[in-house]
Amino acid sequence: MRVRVEQTPLPGIGVRHDLVTTSGRTVGVVSHRNGRRDLVLYDVDDPDSCLASIPLTDDEAEALADVLGASLMLGQLAGLRQQAAGLLTEQIALPAGSPFVGRRLGDTRARTRTSASIVAVLRDREVIPSPGPTFQFEANDVVVAVGTRDGLDGVTAILAGDTDG
Amino acid sequence: MHASTVLLIEIGALLFGLGMLGRVGRRFGLSPIPLYLLAGLFFGHGGLVPLSASEDFIAIGAQIGVILLLVMLGLEYSADELVGNLRSAAPAGVLDMLLNALPGALFAILLGWDLKAALVLAGITWVSSSGVIAKVLGDLGRLGNRETPVILSVLVIEDLAMAFYLPIATAVLAGVGLLGGLSTLGVAVVTVVAVLVVAIRYGGPISRFMSVKDPEALLLSVLGLTLFVSGVAAELKVSEAVGAFLVGIALSGPVAHHATEMLSPLRDLFAAVFFVFFGLSTDPADMPPVLLPALGLAVLTMLTKVATGYLAARRVGIALPGRLRAGLALTPRGEFSVVIAGLAVASGVQPKLAPLATAYVLITVVSGPMLARLPDYAWFKNLVRRRMAAQRTTGKPLPSVE
Numbered sequence: 001m002r003v004r005v006e007q008t009p010l011p012g013i014g015v016r017h018d019l020v021t022t023s024g025r026t027v028g029v030v031s032h033r034n035g036r037r038d039l040v041l042y043d044v045d046d047p048d049s050c051l052a053s054i055p056l057t058d059d060e061a062e063a064l065a066d067v068l069g070a071s072l073m074l075g076q077l078a079g080l081r082q083q084a085a086g087l088l089t090e091q092i093a094l095p096a097g098s099p100f101v102g103r104r105l106g107d108t109r110a111r112t113r114t115s116a117s118i119v120a121v122l123r124d125r126e127v128i129p130s131p132g133p134t135f136q137f138e139a140n141d142v143v144v145a146v147g148t149r150d151g152l153d154g155v156t157a158i159l160a161g162d163t164d165g
Numbered sequence: 166m167h168a169s170t171v172l173l174i175e176i177g178a179l180l181f182g183l184g185m186l187g188r189v190g191r192r193f194g195l196s197p198i199p200l201y202l203l204a205g206l207f208f209g210h211g212g213l214v215p216l217s218a219s220e221d222f223i224a225i226g227a228q229i230g231v232i233l234l235l236v237m238l239g240l241e242y243s244a245d246e247l248v249g250n251l252r253s254a255a256p257a258g259v260l261d262m263l264l265n266a267l268p269g270a271l272f273a274i275l276l277g278w279d280l281k282a283a284l285v286l287a288g289i290t291w292v293s294s295s296g297v298i299a300k301v302l303g304d305l306g307r308l309g310n311r312e313t314p315v316i317l318s319v320l321v322i323e324d325l326a327m328a329f330y331l332p333i334a335t336a337v338l339a340g341v342g343l344l345g346g347l348s349t350l351g352v353a354v355v356t357v358v359a360v361l362v363v364a365i366r367y368g369g370p371i372s373r374f375m376s377v378k379d380p381e382a383l384l385l386s387v388l389g390l391t392l393f394v395s396g397v398a399a400e401l402k403v404s405e406a407v408g409a410f411l412v413g414i415a416l417s418g419p420v421a422h423h424a425t426e427m428l429s430p431l432r433d434l435f436a437a438v439f440f441v442f443f444g445l446s447t448d449p450a451d452m453p454p455v456l457l458p459a460l461g462l463a464v465l466t467m468l469t470k471v472a473t474g475y476l477a478a479r480r481v482g483i484a485l486p487g488r489l490r491a492g493l494a495l496t497p498r499g500e501f502s503v504v505i506a507g508l509a510v511a512s513g514v515q516p517k518l519a520p521l522a523t524a525y526v527l528i529t530v531v532s533g534p535m536l537a538r539l540p541d542y543a544w545f546k547n548l549v550r551r552r553m554a555a556q557r558t559t560g561k562p563l564p565s566v567e
Binding site: 008009010011012013016018028030033034038040042045046047048049050052053 | 241246247250306310312313314317320321483486487490546550
């Protein structure tokens with residue numbers, strides 16, 4: 001799958017690269033001659049104009065490229081960092097067919113069975129920190145869990161309903 | 166007091182005053198150009214505080230200011246960009262010339278002025294201000310907009326056209342006859358084309374000749390080369406401004422980038438002096454009678470600029486809001502118009518031209534950036550949207566009722 005990136009020269013200023021996403025939105029980057037970059041988002045109603053033009057420093061552009069380029073720094077997202085060796089943080093999406101949609105966190109008995117902890121739940125771009133055992137899951141929730149590799153794989157399996165509870 | 170002491174005091178007070186004015190202007194989002202012109206009017210002949218001791222210094226500073234304005238303009242473009250743009254944007258450029266230069270010329274004839282003055286006024290109303298417009302586009306966050314390349318290419322063509330217009334104007338104003346004018350034009354065309362060809366083919370080696378590593382040497386060599394070439398160009402009656410512009414185009418790559426950084430403060434200093442100088446050479450008492458004609462001319466040529474931008478944007482498939490943005494953004498006239506008027510003043514053509522040009526530039530450079538903001542207001546967007554919806558419904562043939 002190739003994405004078409006269009007390049008437009010801006011005489012006297014620099015160059016603009018833009019692309020149209022599958023969802024129909026246009027995003028672009030204006031690269032100034034002096035090294036400055038602007039991230040631009042186009043208006044849906046008026047696709048010729050940009051809704052926002054966000055100046056990015058070199059470091060910010062690099063960080064954004066990193067995030068977009070899949071090496072997602074999950075630890076910082078949930079306010080956590082991988083501290084001890086061997087302890088991992090992972091984002092696990094609740095599968096659509098999960099038996100725990102609509103049920104409580106306590107029902108998973110995840111910590112007892114895998115010794116990995118569910119430390120947060122991401123719902124509608126919001127972070128719900130340290131959910132208690134009575135916390136009720138909903139479809140499309142994303143669970144942030146901390147544990148060993150085996151423990152995290154266990155939690156993934158439990159949420160998917162692959163192990164009999 | 167010693168003459169040089171008076172000079173120091175005058176120049177010092179003037180520059181400090183300009184600095185304060187610039188600060189006030191920036192607070193209101195105003196370009197400093199109109200403020201500098203007003204300051205010049207305030208000081209000059211017939212003004213409140215005549216500057217006598219520093220007149221010569223300001224005159225030379227103004228000349229250097231024009232040269233620096235033009236060399237920086239040339240540095241912004243590479244020769245490839247200029248030539249590449251020429252092919253795609255030539256129709257827009259021709260349209261721009263017809264729609265904006267002709268009203269100026271006709272207006273001058275209507276006022277009963279001679280053909281020389283008409284040629285000058287045509288130039289004044291033709292060229293938009295690249296500096297002011299680039300700044301406005303940046304401030305409004307429109308650099309990413311789809312119509313921005315259209316605006317920029319109109320500016321590029323105008324600036325390139327000036328490389329041919331200025332020598333012609335210089336020759337005509339100097340009073341050389343038809344034959345002399347043609348030979349000057351020939352020299353100018355050959356020079357401009359030769360520099361473009363050399364810059365495209367050998368821009369790299371020429372630029373490599375000047376080392377980027379030693380900033381001081383680079384500053385001196387670029388400034389020296391520019392002044393030298395400008396002088397030679399003036400000697401050939403090609404106009405020093407064009408010489409400087411061509412030096413800017415010939416330099417490219419890192420040399421151009423570093424030279425831009427180093428010359429910017431110098432340009433800011435001397436360009437300010439240039440605008441003050443232009444104001445100085447106008448007697449404020451001459452202003453009131455030309456205010457009304459200037460206003461009329463401003464309204465007329467701002468409308469034609471809007472039409473220019475509208476049509477140029479339509480040509481590349483921009484929608485209605487973008488066409489209006491392109492048109493309104495192009496309205497400010499600035500440094501080039503003042504440069505052209507300066508030429509005319511120096512040669513003593515039509516005494517009313519300088520006050521008219523001052524008033525004209527003041528009006529367009531203040532109201533232009535404000536007009537450019539119009540399309541961002543909600544009521545304007547709604548108006549345009551309703552207009553577009555109306556067009557869509559009337560544009561479609563109604564289904565016939567049997």
